[in-house]
Amino acid sequence: MDVDFAKLLPLSEATYYVLAALDEPLHGYALMQKVESMSEGNVVIGPGTLYGAFGTLEKQGLIEKVSEEERRKTYALTNKGRRVLAEQVRRLAIMVRNGQFALTTQVKGEAA
Numbered sequence: 652m653d654v655d656f657a658k659l660l661p662l663s664e665a666t667y668y669v670l671a672a673l674d675e676p677l678h679g680y681a682l683m684q685k686v687e688s689m690s691e692g693n694v695v696i697g698p699g700t701l702y703g704a705f706g707t708l709e710k711q712g713l714i715e716k717v718s719e720e721e722r723r724k725t726y727a728l729t730n731k732g733r734r735v736l737a738e739q740v741r742r743l744a745i746m747v748r749n750g751q752f753a754l755t756t757q758v759k760g761e762a763a
Contacts, residue, residue: 682701
């Protein structure tokens, strides 16, 4: 299965955390809590944003509904979603490495 990463990346911060939080199947409220916890409070997703994201991610084949009980829908990451998340993590690692290098270089230059 080929994934067209150019059409899916980069992920927004909220989408990144939604995919990362779905390392286990979750329903919406649990996912909102997990994203806030994982991001150390830096990302807070409201219900409107989350359910819009669920619809988009499901259409893209990145997540799938795995159960529905009394209006509580549970979603899980698909293989395609896992591959997109992995590619985003790879891209972020490059960004972090370059940012750390730039800051280290600047600090050394300032000391002179």
